[in-house]
Amino acid sequence: MSDEPPLLPEILSRLPVKTLLRCRFNKRVEDFSSLREYNDYLEDVEDMIVDLVDGNNVPAHEAKIARYQKENAEQIMNAQARKAEEYAAALAASKGQLAQTDVDMWINALYHSKEFQLETIDHVPDLNIAVVN
Numbered sequence: 001m002s003d004e005p006p007l008l009p010e011i012l013s014r015l016p017v018k019t020l021l022r023c024r025f026n027k028r029v030e031d032f033s034s035l036r037e038y039n040d041y042l043e044d045v046e047d048m049i050v051d052l053v054d055g056n057n058v059p060a061h062e063a064k065i066a067r068y069q070k071e072n073a074e075q076i077m078n079a080q081a082r083k084a085e086e087y088a089a090a091l092a093a094s095k096g097q098l099a100q101t102d103v104d105m106w107i108n109a110l111y112h113s114k115e116f117q118l119e120t121i122d123h124v125p126d127l128n129i130a131v132v133n
Helices: 008-024 035-054 058-071 071-095 100-112
Strands: none
Touching: 008 035, 008 058, 008 071, 035 058, 058 071
16 A cells, blocks of 8 residues: 555545445444454454445445344444434533433434434445546
């Protein structure tokens, strides 16, 4: 690999795949027993992103993603709920203390939205991504 930074088109071509995978592979450092394990986890995810964007081993990666989703469904949902709560708390803080019922309503709406529901991630969508040149 060269020492030059990736070109903007290369970065942009990875964003859809990166977003897709970050919704599923959403563990944090505190979910691991060591920093090394967490860094290995992040490296594996980034390697998958590069392979998927480049069209390498796509069927194997799709199977790995589907297997991971099935095995970690509860963790994925908990992490998404935690992220929604953190976002709601930050929103409340930035707006000057929304009433708790407003925060609860926002979290409830997000939790029940189609984007948040686990049913929407039970299947890996087609990962054919056009590379921007």
